[in-house]
Amino acid sequence: MPELPEVETVRRGLAPVMMGQRIARAEVRREGLRWPFPPDMAARLTGATVTALGRRSKYILADLDTGETLLIHLGMSGRMLISGTSLGKFHHHHPAPEKHDHVVMDMDGGARITFNDARRFGAMDLFAIGSAHPLLARLGPEPLGNAFHEDYLVAALAGKNTPIKSALLDQRIVAGLGNIYVCEALFRAGIHPARKAGAISAARIAGLVPIIRAVLTDAIAAGGSSLRDYRQADGELGYFQHGFRVYGREGEPCPTEGCAGRVRRIVQAGRSSFYCPRCQR
Protein backbone atom coordinates (compact mmCIF):
# COMPACT_ATOMS: atom_id res chain seq x y z
CA MET A 1 0.00 0.00 0.00
CA PRO A 2 0.55 2.87 -0.54
CA GLU A 3 2.10 4.98 2.16
CA LEU A 4 1.89 8.76 2.39
CA PRO A 5 3.96 9.53 -0.75
CA GLU A 6 1.93 7.13 -2.88
CA VAL A 7 -1.37 8.49 -1.56
CA GLU A 8 -0.21 12.05 -2.18
CA THR A 9 0.79 11.05 -5.71
CA VAL A 10 -2.65 9.56 -6.28
CA ARG A 11 -4.31 12.70 -4.91
CA ARG A 12 -2.30 14.87 -7.29
CA GLY A 13 -3.24 12.59 -10.18
CA LEU A 14 -6.92 12.81 -9.32
CA ALA A 15 -7.01 16.57 -8.88
CA PRO A 16 -7.23 17.52 -12.58
CA VAL A 17 -10.14 15.17 -13.23
CA MET A 18 -12.01 15.67 -9.94
CA MET A 19 -11.53 19.23 -8.70
CA GLY A 20 -14.55 21.37 -9.47
CA GLN A 21 -16.11 18.56 -11.43
CA ARG A 22 -19.48 16.93 -11.02
CA ILE A 23 -19.89 13.20 -10.61
CA ALA A 24 -22.34 12.46 -13.41
CA ARG A 25 -22.75 8.82 -12.44
CA ALA A 26 -21.44 6.61 -9.68
CA GLU A 27 -21.56 2.84 -9.71
CA VAL A 28 -20.93 0.70 -6.65
CA ARG A 29 -20.22 -2.86 -7.69
CA ARG A 30 -20.10 -4.58 -4.30
CA GLU A 31 -21.35 -4.01 -0.77
CA GLY A 32 -18.07 -2.80 0.63
CA LEU A 33 -14.38 -3.45 0.99
CA ARG A 34 -12.81 -3.62 4.43
CA TRP A 35 -16.08 -2.28 5.81
CA PRO A 36 -19.48 -1.96 4.21
CA PHE A 37 -19.89 1.17 2.11
CA PRO A 38 -22.23 3.78 3.62
CA PRO A 39 -25.92 3.43 2.75
CA ASP A 40 -26.89 4.63 -0.72
CA MET A 41 -23.33 5.60 -1.55
CA ALA A 42 -23.90 5.64 -5.30
CA ALA A 43 -26.92 7.94 -4.95
CA ARG A 44 -25.12 10.23 -2.53
CA LEU A 45 -22.20 10.59 -4.95
CA THR A 46 -24.23 11.01 -8.12
CA GLY A 47 -24.68 14.67 -8.98
CA ALA A 48 -22.22 15.89 -6.37
CA THR A 49 -19.51 18.36 -7.32
CA VAL A 50 -16.02 18.02 -5.82
CA THR A 51 -15.09 21.29 -4.13
CA ALA A 52 -11.81 20.27 -2.49
CA LEU A 53 -9.45 17.33 -2.73
CA GLY A 54 -7.20 16.87 0.26
CA ARG A 55 -5.20 14.25 2.09
CA ARG A 56 -4.81 13.35 5.75
CA SER A 57 -2.22 10.68 6.44
CA LYS A 58 -3.01 7.88 3.98
CA TYR A 59 -6.60 9.03 3.46
CA ILE A 60 -7.79 10.97 0.43
CA LEU A 61 -10.62 13.35 1.34
CA ALA A 62 -12.89 14.81 -1.34
CA ASP A 63 -15.28 17.52 -0.17
CA LEU A 64 -18.57 17.56 -2.05
CA ASP A 65 -21.06 20.36 -2.54
CA THR A 66 -23.66 18.12 -0.91
CA GLY A 67 -22.07 18.86 2.45
CA GLU A 68 -20.35 15.50 2.69
CA THR A 69 -16.73 14.41 2.47
CA LEU A 70 -15.81 11.28 0.53
CA LEU A 71 -13.08 9.39 2.40
CA ILE A 72 -10.90 6.99 0.45
CA HIS A 73 -8.28 4.61 1.82
CA LEU A 74 -6.29 2.46 -0.60
CA GLY A 75 -5.41 -0.28 1.88
CA MET A 76 -2.58 -2.43 0.56
CA SER A 77 -3.53 -2.84 -3.08
CA GLY A 78 -6.04 -0.08 -3.85
CA ARG A 79 -5.67 1.89 -7.09
CA MET A 80 -7.55 4.83 -8.53
CA LEU A 81 -7.50 4.28 -12.27
CA ILE A 82 -8.29 7.16 -14.62
CA SER A 83 -9.55 6.50 -18.10
CA GLY A 84 -11.34 8.34 -20.85
CA THR A 85 -9.58 11.69 -20.50
CA SER A 86 -8.39 11.77 -24.10
CA LEU A 87 -11.61 10.54 -25.64
CA GLY A 88 -13.45 13.83 -25.49
CA LYS A 89 -16.43 14.85 -23.45
CA PHE A 90 -19.08 13.21 -25.56
CA HIS A 91 -17.34 9.96 -26.38
CA HIS A 92 -17.87 7.51 -23.60
CA HIS A 93 -15.92 4.54 -24.87
CA HIS A 94 -15.01 3.32 -21.47
CA PRO A 95 -13.60 -0.16 -21.13
CA ALA A 96 -15.74 -2.81 -19.46
CA PRO A 97 -15.10 -3.18 -15.73
CA GLU A 98 -12.34 -5.58 -14.87
CA LYS A 99 -11.82 -7.89 -11.96
CA HIS A 100 -11.66 -6.01 -8.64
CA ASP A 101 -13.10 -2.79 -10.06
CA HIS A 102 -15.35 -1.95 -7.11
CA VAL A 103 -16.44 1.67 -7.51
CA VAL A 104 -16.72 3.64 -10.74
CA MET A 105 -17.28 7.39 -11.01
CA ASP A 106 -17.94 9.03 -14.37
CA MET A 107 -17.14 12.71 -14.17
CA ASP A 108 -18.90 15.39 -16.16
CA GLY A 109 -15.62 16.23 -17.84
CA GLY A 110 -15.51 12.77 -19.43
CA ALA A 111 -13.03 11.04 -17.17
CA ARG A 112 -13.84 7.74 -15.52
CA ILE A 113 -12.32 7.08 -12.11
CA THR A 114 -12.25 3.44 -11.05
CA PHE A 115 -11.37 2.24 -7.55
CA ASN A 116 -9.73 -1.16 -8.07
CA ASP A 117 -8.57 -3.13 -5.03
CA ALA A 118 -7.64 -6.80 -5.29
CA ARG A 119 -7.07 -7.43 -1.60
CA ARG A 120 -10.06 -5.38 -0.48
CA PHE A 121 -8.31 -3.81 2.52
CA GLY A 122 -9.30 -0.41 1.19
CA ALA A 123 -12.24 1.67 2.34
CA MET A 124 -14.65 4.37 1.27
CA ASP A 125 -17.01 6.33 3.48
CA LEU A 126 -19.08 9.49 3.50
CA PHE A 127 -19.41 11.84 6.45
CA ALA A 128 -20.51 15.41 7.09
CA ILE A 129 -17.84 17.98 6.16
CA GLY A 130 -16.06 19.20 9.26
CA SER A 131 -17.37 16.45 11.51
CA ALA A 132 -15.11 13.97 13.26
CA HIS A 133 -14.53 10.67 11.53
CA PRO A 134 -13.51 7.73 13.72
CA LEU A 135 -10.74 6.71 11.31
CA LEU A 136 -9.19 10.16 11.50
CA ALA A 137 -9.80 10.92 15.15
CA ARG A 138 -6.70 9.36 16.66
CA LEU A 139 -4.14 10.10 13.98
CA GLY A 140 -0.94 11.80 15.03
CA PRO A 141 0.51 14.85 13.26
CA GLU A 142 1.27 14.97 9.56
CA PRO A 143 4.99 14.31 9.15
CA LEU A 144 5.29 17.15 6.63
CA GLY A 145 3.28 19.57 8.77
CA ASN A 146 4.34 22.07 11.40
CA ALA A 147 3.01 20.04 14.33
CA PHE A 148 5.61 17.36 13.67
CA HIS A 149 8.80 18.79 15.12
CA GLU A 150 11.76 17.74 17.22
CA ASP A 151 10.26 18.48 20.63
CA TYR A 152 7.04 16.72 19.70
CA LEU A 153 8.72 13.50 18.63
CA VAL A 154 11.07 13.41 21.60
CA ALA A 155 8.08 13.77 23.94
CA ALA A 156 5.95 11.28 22.01
CA LEU A 157 8.61 8.56 22.24
CA ALA A 158 9.75 9.25 25.79
CA GLY A 159 9.37 6.21 27.99
CA LYS A 160 8.22 3.96 25.12
CA ASN A 161 9.40 0.43 25.52
CA THR A 162 8.48 -0.55 21.99
CA PRO A 163 11.11 -0.78 19.21
CA ILE A 164 11.58 2.46 17.27
CA LYS A 165 10.45 0.62 14.13
CA SER A 166 7.07 -0.18 15.65
CA ALA A 167 6.72 3.25 17.23
CA LEU A 168 7.15 5.00 13.88
CA LEU A 169 4.59 2.69 12.29
CA ASP A 170 2.11 3.69 15.00
CA GLN A 171 -0.21 6.14 13.26
CA ARG A 172 -1.06 7.81 16.58
CA ILE A 173 2.54 8.98 16.94
CA VAL A 174 3.03 10.18 13.38
CA ALA A 175 0.52 9.62 10.60
CA GLY A 176 1.36 8.37 7.15
CA LEU A 177 4.53 6.34 7.51
CA GLY A 178 4.49 2.67 6.54
CA ASN A 179 6.96 -0.18 6.45
CA ILE A 180 9.08 1.06 3.55
CA TYR A 181 9.63 4.63 4.61
CA VAL A 182 10.25 3.74 8.25
CA CYS A 183 13.00 1.34 7.13
CA GLU A 184 14.49 3.99 4.87
CA ALA A 185 14.32 6.74 7.50
CA LEU A 186 15.97 4.58 10.15
CA PHE A 187 18.73 3.71 7.70
CA ARG A 188 19.38 7.36 6.92
CA ALA A 189 19.36 8.13 10.64
CA GLY A 190 21.71 5.25 11.52
CA ILE A 191 19.30 3.90 14.11
CA HIS A 192 18.83 0.15 14.58
CA PRO A 193 15.15 -0.75 14.10
CA ALA A 194 15.06 -2.89 17.24
CA ARG A 195 16.31 -0.15 19.55
CA LYS A 196 13.76 0.72 22.22
CA ALA A 197 12.19 4.05 21.30
CA GLY A 198 12.43 5.48 24.80
CA ALA A 199 16.10 4.56 25.13
CA ILE A 200 17.31 6.63 22.17
CA SER A 201 18.90 9.99 22.98
CA ALA A 202 16.84 13.10 22.41
CA ALA A 203 19.44 14.34 19.94
CA ARG A 204 19.11 11.26 17.76
CA ILE A 205 15.30 11.35 17.89
CA ALA A 206 15.42 15.03 16.95
CA GLY A 207 17.63 14.10 14.02
CA LEU A 208 14.97 11.71 12.77
CA VAL A 209 12.50 14.52 12.15
CA PRO A 210 14.22 16.17 9.17
CA ILE A 211 15.21 12.73 7.88
CA ILE A 212 11.60 11.51 7.86
CA ARG A 213 10.58 14.69 6.07
CA ALA A 214 13.33 14.25 3.50
CA VAL A 215 12.52 10.60 2.79
CA LEU A 216 8.87 11.46 2.19
CA THR A 217 9.64 14.55 0.15
CA ASP A 218 12.10 12.65 -2.03
CA ALA A 219 9.54 9.89 -2.60
CA ILE A 220 6.77 12.34 -3.50
CA ALA A 221 9.11 14.08 -5.93
CA ALA A 222 9.75 10.70 -7.58
CA GLY A 223 6.03 9.98 -7.91
CA GLY A 224 6.01 7.42 -5.11
CA SER A 225 7.15 3.83 -5.31
CA SER A 226 5.70 1.21 -7.62
CA LEU A 227 5.71 -2.10 -5.88
CA ARG A 228 3.82 -5.20 -6.83
CA ASP A 229 0.37 -3.97 -7.78
CA TYR A 230 0.58 -0.32 -6.84
CA ARG A 231 0.66 2.31 -9.55
CA GLN A 232 -0.04 6.02 -9.82
CA ALA A 233 -3.53 7.19 -10.64
CA ASP A 234 -2.71 7.63 -14.32
CA GLY A 235 -1.20 4.17 -14.55
CA GLU A 236 2.31 5.58 -14.74
CA LEU A 237 4.93 4.01 -12.55
CA GLY A 238 6.52 5.96 -9.74
CA TYR A 239 10.21 5.38 -9.54
CA PHE A 240 11.24 5.93 -5.93
CA GLN A 241 11.65 2.19 -5.46
CA HIS A 242 14.94 2.61 -7.29
CA GLY A 243 15.91 4.94 -4.47
CA PHE A 244 15.42 2.40 -1.71
CA ARG A 245 18.66 2.04 0.18
CA VAL A 246 17.72 -1.00 2.26
CA TYR A 247 14.06 -1.91 1.73
CA GLY A 248 13.80 -5.21 -0.15
CA ARG A 249 17.58 -5.50 -0.41
CA GLU A 250 18.30 -8.35 1.99
CA GLY A 251 21.80 -9.72 1.44
CA GLU A 252 22.97 -6.86 -0.74
CA PRO A 253 25.98 -4.76 0.25
CA CYS A 254 25.20 -1.73 2.39
CA PRO A 255 24.98 1.31 0.10
CA THR A 256 27.00 3.45 2.48
CA GLU A 257 30.36 4.35 0.91
CA GLY A 258 33.09 2.26 2.49
CA CYS A 259 30.74 0.15 4.64
CA ALA A 260 31.42 -3.57 4.48
CA GLY A 261 28.03 -4.52 5.95
CA ARG A 262 25.25 -6.37 4.18
CA VAL A 263 21.58 -5.54 4.43
CA ARG A 264 19.82 -7.79 6.91
CA ARG A 265 16.13 -8.61 7.27
CA ILE A 266 14.45 -9.25 10.61
CA VAL A 267 10.77 -9.59 11.47
CA GLN A 268 9.30 -7.16 13.99
CA ALA A 269 5.64 -7.16 14.93
CA GLY A 270 5.03 -9.41 11.94
CA ARG A 271 6.62 -6.99 9.45
CA SER A 272 9.97 -7.20 7.67
CA SER A 273 12.60 -4.68 8.74
CA PHE A 274 15.62 -4.12 6.50
CA TYR A 275 18.75 -2.49 7.92
CA CYS A 276 22.52 -2.45 7.90
CA PRO A 277 23.86 -3.93 11.13
CA ARG A 278 27.05 -1.90 10.80
CA CYS A 279 25.58 1.53 10.09
CA GLN A 280 22.54 1.24 12.30
CA ARG A 281 23.05 0.99 16.03
Added chain:
DNA sequence: ACCACTACCTGAAGGC
Protein backbone atom coordinates in the same frame (compact mmCIF):
# COMPACT_ATOMS: atom_id res chain seq x y z
C1' DA B 1 -1.99 1.40 29.61
C1' DC B 2 0.96 -1.00 27.02
C1' DC B 3 2.52 -4.35 23.66
C1' DA B 4 2.51 -8.48 20.46
C1' DC B 5 -0.07 -10.81 17.55
C1' DT B 6 -3.98 -12.16 14.48
C1' DA B 7 -7.23 -11.46 11.03
C1' DC B 8 -8.97 -9.58 6.95
C1' DC B 9 -8.12 -10.84 1.22
C1' DT B 10 -5.96 -11.90 -3.36
C1' DG B 11 -2.14 -12.61 -6.18
C1' DA B 12 2.81 -12.85 -7.32
C1' DA B 13 6.92 -15.30 -6.96
C1' DG B 14 9.82 -19.04 -5.92
C1' DG B 15 10.81 -23.97 -4.94
C1' DC B 16 9.83 -28.46 -6.42
Added chain:
DNA sequence: TGCCTTCAGGTAGTGG
Protein backbone atom coordinates in the same frame (compact mmCIF):
# COMPACT_ATOMS: atom_id res chain seq x y z
C1' DT C 1 0.90 -23.62 -18.58
C1' DG C 2 1.14 -27.76 -11.99
C1' DC C 3 0.99 -27.43 -6.91
C1' DC C 4 2.36 -25.68 -2.56
C1' DT C 5 4.39 -22.31 0.41
C1' DT C 6 5.61 -17.77 1.55
C1' DC C 7 5.22 -13.06 1.30
C1' DA C 8 3.19 -8.33 0.41
C1' DG C 9 2.73 -1.30 1.08
C1' DG C 10 -2.42 -1.31 6.46
C1' DT C 11 -4.70 -1.32 10.64
C1' DA C 12 -8.76 -2.63 13.85
C1' DG C 13 -9.35 -5.72 17.13
C1' DT C 14 -8.00 -9.20 20.65
C1' DG C 15 -5.77 -11.00 24.53
C1' DG C 16 -1.70 -11.32 27.58
